[in-house]
Amino acid sequence: MKLIYERLLGGRQGTMGLVVLCAILFVVLPLTFDLFRLNLIGKYLSYAFVAVGLVLCWGYGGILSLGQGVFFGLGGYCMAMFLKLEASDPEATKIQSTPGIPDFMDWNQITALPKFWEPFHSLSFTLIAILAVPALVAFILAVAMFKRRVGGVYFAIITQAVAAILTILIIGQQGFTGGVNGMTDLKTLHGWDIRNDSAKYILYFVNCVLLVGAILVSRYILSGKLGLLLLAMRDKEERVRFSGYDVSNFKIFVFVNAAMISAIGGAMFVLQVGFMSPSLVGIVPSIEMVIFAAVGGRMSLIGAVYGTLLVNFGKTYFSESFPQLWLFLMSALFISVVMFFPDGLAGLYNKYVRGWVDKRMAALKGRRAIPRAAKAESVPGSAT
Amino acid sequence: MDGMSLSDMGSILAMQGFNGLSLFCVLLLMALGLAIIFGQMGVINMAHGEFMTVGAYTTFVSSHVASNYFPGLMSSYFLIAIVGAFVIAFALGYLTEYLMIRHLYRRPLDTLLATWGLSLGMQQAFRSIFGAKEVSATLPNWLMGSWQPTPGLDIPLNGLFVMALTALLTSGVVLLLYRSDFGLQVRATVQNRTMANAVGINTKKIDRITFALGCGIAGIAGATFTTIGSTGPTSGSLYIVDTFLVVVFGGAQSLLGTVVSAFGIAQAQSISEFFMNSSMAKVLTLAAVILILLIRPEGLLRAKVRR
Numbered sequence: 170m171k172l173i174y175e176r177l178l179g180g181r182q183g184t185m186g187l188v189v190l191c192a193i194l195f196v197v198l199p200l201t202f203d204l205f206r207l208n209l210i211g212k213y214l215s216y217a218f219v220a221v222g223l224v225l226c227w228g229y230g231g232i233l234s235l236g237q238g239v240f241f242g243l244g245g246y247c248m249a250m251f252l253k254l255e256a257s258d259p260e261a262t263k264i265q266s267t268p269g270i271p272d273f274m275d276w277n278q279i280t281a282l283p284k285f286w287e288p289f290h291s292l293s294f295t296l297i298a299i300l301a302v303p304a305l306v307a308f309i310l311a312v313a314m315f316k317r318r319v320g321g322v323y324f325a326i327i328t329q330a331v332a333a334i335l336t337i338l339i340i341g342q343q344g345f346t347g348g349v350n351g352m353t354d355l356k357t358l359h360g361w362d363i364r365n366d367s368a369k370y371i372l373y374f375v376n377c378v379l380l381v382g383a384i385l386v387s388r389y390i391l392s393g394k395l396g397l398l399l400l401a402m403r404d405k406e407e408r409v410r411f412s413g414y415d416v417s418n419f420k421i422f423v424f425v426n427a428a429m430i431s432a433i434g435g436a437m438f439v440l441q442v443g444f445m446s447p448s449l450v451g452i453v454p455s456i457e458m459v460i461f462a463a464v465g466g467r468m469s470l471i472g473a474v475y476g477t478l479l480v481n482f483g484k485t486y487f488s489e490s491f492p493q494l495w496l497f498l499m500s501a502l503f504i505s506v507v508m509f510f511p512d513g514l515a516g517l518y519n520k521y522v523r524g525w526v527d528k529r530m531a532a533l534k535g536r537r538a539i540p541r542a543a544k545a546e547s548v549p550g551s552a553t
Numbered sequence: 554m555d556g557m558s559l560s561d562m563g564s565i566l567a568m569q570g571f572n573g574l575s576l577f578c579v580l581l582l583m584a585l586g587l588a589i590i591f592g593q594m595g596v597i598n599m600a601h602g603e604f605m606t607v608g609a610y611t612t613f614v615s616s617h618v619a620s621n622y623f624p625g626l627m628s629s630y631f632l633i634a635i636v637g638a639f640v641i642a643f644a645l646g647y648l649t650e651y652l653m654i655r656h657l658y659r660r661p662l663d664t665l666l667a668t669w670g671l672s673l674g675m676q677q678a679f680r681s682i683f684g685a686k687e688v689s690a691t692l693p694n695w696l697m698g699s700w701q702p703t704p705g706l707d708i709p710l711n712g713l714f715v716m717a718l719t720a721l722l723t724s725g726v727v728l729l730l731y732r733s734d735f736g737l738q739v740r741a742t743v744q745n746r747t748m749a750n751a752v753g754i755n756t757k758k759i760d761r762i763t764f765a766l767g768c769g770i771a772g773i774a775g776a777t778f779t780t781i782g783s784t785g786p787t788s789g790s791l792y793i794v795d796t797f798l799v800v801v802f803g804g805a806q807s808l809l810g811t812v813v814s815a816f817g818i819a820q821a822q823s824i825s826e827f828f829m830n831s832s833m834a835k836v837l838t839l840a841a842v843i844l845i846l847l848i849r850p851e852g853l854l855r856a857k858v859r860r
Contacts, residue, residue, distance in 0.1 A: 227662075231662075233662040233665070235665075310847075313847035313848075314847065314850065317850045319850040321661060321662065322591075322595065322597050322661050322662065322665065323801060323850065325597070325662065325665055326597065326797045326798070326801050327801070327843060327846060329794060329797070330794055330797070330798055330839055330842070330843055331843065333794045333839065334836055334839045334840055334843070337832050337835055337836050337839075338832075338836050340832065341830065341832030341833055341836065452794065456666075456669055459666060460666070463666065493677070493681065496673050496674065496676065496677035496680075497674055497677050497678075499670070499673050500670045500671065500672075500673040500674030500675075500677065501670070501674070502670065503666055503667060503669055503670020503671075503673065504653065504667050504670040504671060504674075506666075507657070507660075507663045507666050507667040507670070508653065508656060508657070508663075508667060511660075511663065
């Protein structure tokens with residue numbers, strides 16, 4: 170019991186953060202916004218999976234991946250392939266020259282379903298593939314790079330190139346992938362219409378549950394010995410290696426985990442938004458997702474969610490009202506977060522708000538407040 | 554290809570080879586500045602493409618000024634524009650290093666993000682100043698037309714000009730790095746920063762000038778590109794991934810490696826374009842580069858550096 174409390178929920182501080190997050194996600198947001206906006210928030214929250222994954226591998230592991238969009242995209246495309254096949258049954262596509270295959274294949278003069286599409290008729294295969302395909306790609310990349318002790322900037326560049334390759338490939342092979350438009354017109358999931366209002370509500374809540382689940386799993390990973398090792402590796406890799414640990418295995422583990430979490434986000438994105446396109450895979454979305462994590466605080470799992478929401482709300486608001494200004498703001502955000510607030514929102518919270526909250530909490534319970542400075546020292550990088 | 558005569562085949566091969574050479578020059582020009590910065594400081598400058606665009610817009614503006622106010626200068630404005638592009642990009646690079654990069658030397662990954670932010674801002678600035686539409690400089694007459702050594706073979710003059718300039722710039726950089734006092738100080742800093750400091754080299758100043766120099770070279774590259782294509786706010790970011798790969802593939806701290814890898818990537822791409830469509834050719838080339846990097850992470854050539 171204590172183990173669950175300390176490790177999964179992160180002690181008193183962590184539980185409080187989690188409760189507040191759940192209250193916002195499950196109660197406040199659904200009550201304040203209409204369905205259209207809520208669906209939009211659901212879309213943002215699917216990006217938050219990537220940000221949580223980045224906290225895991227970048228914040229703690231020190232592995233900056235500029236290609237998380239690849240894993241988001243692979244998860245999303247696996248889901249979209251299943252939905253697309255279901256949407257293109259022979260009945261619905263009888264006006265095509267080859268009924269029963271997705272419409273974009275028909276437009277590209279493809280007359281039979283390609284072999285690698287066949288297994289996506291099965292939902293269980295698809296659900297496994299959503300996790301397995303990105304995990305496999307991440308595993309291969311990570312083994313090749315980390316076993317040879319390549320990291321840092323090199324790794325960032327290589328992952329970025331992978332994102333570029335996947336985008337070009339998807340756009341180039343439009344007969345198999347839907348090209349630049351992606352896969353559109355997704356209708357049902359195993360006979361369940363995902364476009365009507367009740368489905369949108371349900372999907373939003375499923376998304377939130379999965380997101381909180383991803384945070385809990387990540388926290389469990391980080392609060393154990395592995396989390397400490399990751400931190401140690403990030404700061405003094407050689408010293409950990411000389412202490413007898415196989416550094417690369419930990420890095421591979423955490424990177425594959427981050428990839429799988431991102432992939433869940435991709436699948437949830439497809440279910441909620443109803444399409445998937447290469448514009449979510451490439452370099453620009455991948456690096457934007459890094460800034461979500463950075464704004465929230467690269468060391469904070471819960472902060473990643475707030476960071477994602479904040480940046481995306483800002484993006485929607487400013488690009489609707491002042492399109493000229495948005496890129497300048499985004500630019501300023503990148504630079505200022507990196508240069509002045511490297512710990513993001515979570516850092517600001519810890520510095521200015523946390524002491525006050527602690528005092529209030531202690532006053533409520535009639536106990537003496539724990540001195541803030543001592544507390545901050547004793548739990549460096551506690552997963553708030 | 555049965556209906557083709559041997560000379561046709563020869564011409565096609567020559568043209569394809571020439572295309573490869575053009576791409577080689579483009580990649581090399583872009584990678585040169587980046588290689589210097591990366592080799593020297595281990596910093597990846599994501600805004601490198603935008604410094605190129607600065608050079609390209611400088612050329613556009615000077616061509617505009619020349620054709621409207623000084624028609625007599627039309628034939629020679631281009632050379633002035635190149636110098637102007639270098640000076641402006643150098644100054645901007647110097648400023649960037651002073652305001653941003655030097656605070657982040659201990660956090661190379663953060664530099665990546667910060668310079669990406671810078672590139673977004675610069676792109677939007679270009680869009681606000683010059684508009685979203687692509688512009689192109691009016692070329693002087695001596696850059697127009699083509700050279701036909703044999704019938705059927707058509708070599709554009711601007712391509713030749715780009716090649717000549719690439720050769721000139723590359724040898725200039727090599728001379729600067731390996732035959733000048735400044736180059737000696739740069740190499741000393743790369744090889745052992747602490748010792749370089751101890752013998753009285755101002756390594757901070759060297760860093761700043763090297764960064765600015767890399768940006769200046771990007772400016773020249775941008776000016777050169779106006780002879781073969783038009784310039785838009787985002788044209789710098791189009792090639793940026795290829796450029797990074799060229800530098801990483803060649804092996805950091807090795808100028809020769811950069812040259813070799815630019816050549817290899819360019820030829821691989823243009824030759825495979827002969828057999829398949831260009832997007833697949835690009836995918837295959839990039840995938841091959843990554844595969845080789847996975848097997849040989851230090852790149853093709855690696856300078857002997859004591860870290």
